[in-house]
Amino acid sequence: MPQPVRLLNTLSRRLEEFQELEAGRVRLYTCGPTVYDFAHIGNLRTFLFEDVLRRTLTAFGYTVTQVMNLTDIDDKTIRGANAQGVSLREYTDRYVQAFFEDLAALGVERAEHYPRATEYVPQMIELVQRLQAKGHTYALEGSTYFRLATFPGYGKLSGVRLDEVKPGARVDADEYEKEDVRDFVLWKAHRPGEPFWDSPFGPGRPGWHLECSAMAMSLLGESIDIHCGGVDNIFPHHENEIAQSEAATGVPFARFWLHAEHLVVEGQKMAKSLGNFYTLRDLVAKGWDPQAIRYLLVSVPYRQKLNFTFEGLRGAAAALERIGNTVRRVAHTPVASGEGSLTLQEVEAAAVEFDAALADDLNTARALAALHTLLTRANQALDQNGIAAPVRARLEWFLDRVHRVLGVVPAVPAAPLEEDVEALIAARAAARASRDFARADAIRNELAQRGIVLEDTPHGTVWHRRS
Ligand code: AMP
Ligand code: ZN
Numbered sequence: 238m239p240q241p242v243r244l245l246n247t248l249s250r251r252l253e254e255f256q257e258l259e260a261g262r263v264r265l266y267t268c269g270p271t272v273y274d275f276a277h278i279g280n281l282r283t284f285l286f287e288d289v290l291r292r293t294l295t296a297f298g299y300t301v302t303q304v305m306n307l308t309d310i311d312d313k314t315i316r317g318a319n320a321q322g323v324s325l326r327e328y329t330d331r332y333v334q335a336f337f338e339d340l341a342a343l344g345v346e347r348a349e350h351y352p353r354a355t356e357y358v359p360q361m362i363e364l365v366q367r368l369q370a371k372g373h374t375y376a377l378e379g380s381t382y383f384r385l386a387t388f389p390g391y392g393k394l395s396g397v398r399l400d401e402v403k404p405g406a407r408v409d410a411d412e413y414e415k416e417d418v419r420d421f422v423l424w425k426a427h428r429p430g431e432p433f434w435d436s437p438f439g440p441g442r443p444g445w446h447l448e449c450s451a452m453a454m455s456l457l458g459e460s461i462d463i464h465c466g467g468v469d470n471i472f473p474h475h476e477n478e479i480a481q482s483e484a485a486t487g488v489p490f491a492r493f494w495l496h497a498e499h500l501v502v503e504g505q506k507m508a509k510s511l512g513n514f515y516t517l518r519d520l521v522a523k524g525w526d527p528q529a530i531r532y533l534l535v536s537v538p539y540r541q542k543l544n545f546t547f548e549g550l551r552g553a554a555a556a557l558e559r560i561g562n563t564v565r566r567v568a569h570t571p572v573a574s575g576e577g578s579l580t581l582q583e584v585e586a587a588a589v590e591f592d593a594a595l596a597d598d599l600n601t602a603r604a605l606a607a608l609h610t611l612l613t614r615a616n617q618a619l620d621q622n623g624i625a626a627p628v629r630a631r632l633e634w635f636l637d638r639v640h641r642v643l644g645v646v647p648a649v650p651a652a653p654l655e656e657d658v659e660a661l662i663a664a665r666a667a668a669r670a671s672r673d674f675a676r677a678d679a680i681r682n683e684l685a686q687r688g689i690v691l692e693d694t695p696h697g698t699v700w701h702r703r704s
Contacts, residue, residue, distance in 0.1 A: 239298035242596045244463075245540060247471060247494040248394055252598060255493065257462050262300050264457040265291065266491065268449060268466040268474070269305040269351070272332035273313040276339055277514035278530065278545065279500035279507035283467040285531060286497040286539035286599070288345045290465065292642045293595045303348035304456045307333055310354050311445045312411045315431055325355070325432050339517045342527040344644040350456050354448040355432075361443040361451040362436045365423050367485040369438075379426025381438045382407055385419070388480045392418075394494060395472035411445035413473060421477050423447050446477035450490070454482060464491035468498055469506070497539040507545065515545075529554035532645045538600050556609070561647035563612040564636060566619060568649045571688040571703040573623030579615055584631045587611035591639065601643065608639050658689055662698050665691075 242255045257263055267287045270276050276284075287305075294301050308314070309329040318328035333353075340347075354361075365381055368374050373387045385391050391399045397418045406419040413419075424447070427433040427440040434442060443451075453461060459482070466475060475494060482490035499506045502513045520530055533553035537543040587607045594603035615632060618624050624632065640646035661680050668676040681691055688703045 239294075240592065240596065242293065242297055243598055244493055244495060245598045246492075247496050248491075253493070255463075257299065258460060258492065261298070262302070263294050263463060264461040265294075265301055265303040266449070266453040266457060266461055266464045267303060267305045267348070268464075268470055269307050270332075270336050271308040271311055271313055272329045272336060273311075273317045274332060274509060275335050275516040275518060277507055277509065277516050278520070278534065279514065280467075281339060281343065281517060281530075282500045282534045282543060283465075283497040284340065284345060285343065285534045287465050288343075289535055289539075289599055289601060289643060290463070290495065291346060291348075292644070293599060296638060296642050297592075297596075302350075302457065304350040304352065304453060305348040306449060306452045307336070307351055307353045308445060308448060309333070310432065310442060310448075319430055329353075335518075342517060342521070343531045344528065352452045352456060354443065354452065357448070357452050357455060358434050358443060360455045361447050362424075362434075362438075364447060364451045364454070364481065364485055366437065368423065368481060371484065373484045374423060375420075376438060377407070379439050379441065380409065380422050381424040382420045383423050383477070383481060383484075385421075385480070388484045390483065391480050392476065394479055395476045397472060397476065415472055418473075421446060421473065423481065446474055447481060449474070450478045450482045450485075453478075453490075454486075459486040459490070460488050461491045463493040463495060465495045465497070468496045471496055495539075498542045500534070500543050500545055502545050504544075520550075525550060526554060526557070528645065528647065529557050532557050535601050535643055535645065536605055538598070538602055540598065556605075557645060557647065560608070560612065560645065563616055564646060565649055567615055567624065567629065567632060569687050570619055570623065572626040572629055575622060575625070577623045577625035577628060578618035578621035579624045579628050579632070581628050581631055583614055584611065584628060584635055588635045588638065591635070595642065604639075604643065605645075611635070658684065658700060662691065662700065666698065 239261060243252050244255050245251070246253050270280060291301050291303055310325060314325060314329055318325045321328060365374065368383065373384055374381050375384055385399060385402055386404065389399070395415070397415055402418050407422070408417055408419040409422045409425065422444045424436060424438050425441050425444055427442070432442060433440045453464070464475065479490050501507060505511060505513060507514045517527065517530065521527060529550060533550050534543070536553060587610065590607040591604050594600040594607060597603070615624065636646050661684060665677045665680040668680065684691060684700070689700050690703050691698055691700050
């Protein structure tokens with residue numbers, strides 16, 4: 238039985254206990270990047286929230302099947318490819334590759350599927366045909382539109398009102414504002430200079446919203462457990478996905494809708510169009526560690542806005558360094574021979590609090606606080622009587638769990654190598670021979686810190702690990 242987790246469902250506007258459709262399994266659809274440019278760290282915040290969601294569900298005992306689409310055909314990718322005079326595929330390939338590099342640098346776990354929209358056009362056409370057969374569409378000047386008035390549930394996610402829609406008003410753009418609640422385009426008529434596919438509705442290409450519905454249903458089924466994106470996806474993108482999918486199938490499209498708040502800069506959404514953005518590459522080129530960027534982006538609970546500042550990034554780097562130092566110190570300090578100064582109960586309490594924080598709509602700030610409190614105690618214990626073996630084993634188990642869920646525990650370098658110790662012993666002997674006793678003592682102390690005890694015998698220096 239998986240552990241329970243409560244999630245704030247945008248659809249009900251309430252914190253609900255997560256209930257999966259099929260025991261132990263989670264079908265997760267996460268709207269992916271539009272591959273027309275490098276992702277900025279605002280986009281990456283949303284993808285990291287989805288990574289933490291996925292890792293939490295896995296740690297809690299679910300088997301997750303995640304789909305993240307790659308939007309390789311929409312208004313923006315076509316514009317970009319045409320501006321550079323290259324094919325859509327050549328243009329988007331670059332950014333698909335860059336996207337995967339970014340995910341790897343940030344330690345994001347791979348989803349099970351990364352469908353490209355251009356590879357699911359037959360499924361998109363089929364979905365339009367289903368909608369057409371049920372009377373939800375109309376054609377005009379070669380394009381096919383979804384008639385909002387045929388779907389009474391329109392607005393249930395975003396709160397827009399159907400009775401305010403001007404009958405017959407249409408929108409062709411992929412992105413538009415709430416003031417423009419109108420019949421939206423499913424299939425866009427072919428325009429010169431644009432890639433197109435033949436279809437029963439004439440040559441053209443899919444609209445952005447249609448793409449996600451078709452890929453989600455093809456890979457995960459008509460009803461899925463969780464659908465995610467950033468808050469800007471709520472309207473019109475997700476509202477339109479619900480309309481198309483549910484009008485076609487008659488069953489609920491997704492049970493839970495989760496949306497990450499924006500990364501903001503001086504109060505404004507980080508966005509390409511505003512020019513106030515950083516890509517991961519920009520920050521790495523300035524010398525920032527991707528793991529510190531990950532720490533910063535996951536440290537604020539996803540339902541809160543995250544204000545990006547370099548001061549915040551410095552704070553994240555410092556927090557990460559503190560975790561790394563403590564983890565190394567714990568690993569390389571010999572265990573206490575007695576009871577030590579950290580109790581098993583303290584470690585258990587931190588582990589319980591960590592899970593409770595995540596079960597509370599992924600409260601990552603609270604989860605990290607549990608980690609830091611325990612690390613403070615571990616440092617105090619190491620300054621006193623140390624940490625006993627069973628407590629250390631449990632502490633290491635906890636650190637591993639934290640890392641599996643949040644990905645913010647730096648790896649501990651392997652215990653000192655034998656050759657390394659032998660080399661230091663030789664250096665100490667050389668220092669003693671030249672009467673540099675300060676250097677010789679420094680080497681002995683360094684080894685002692687790593688749990689290596691030296692003993693000078695008539696046959697030379699021997700060493701052992703302190704038990
Ligand atoms: P796009 O590549 O524009 O389709 O965006 C990819 C994802 O990033 C979507 O889920 C957006 O909702 C999300 N997103 C865009 N801007 C931001 C931002 N400033 N903060 C957080 N998420 C964002
Ligand atoms: Zn989508």
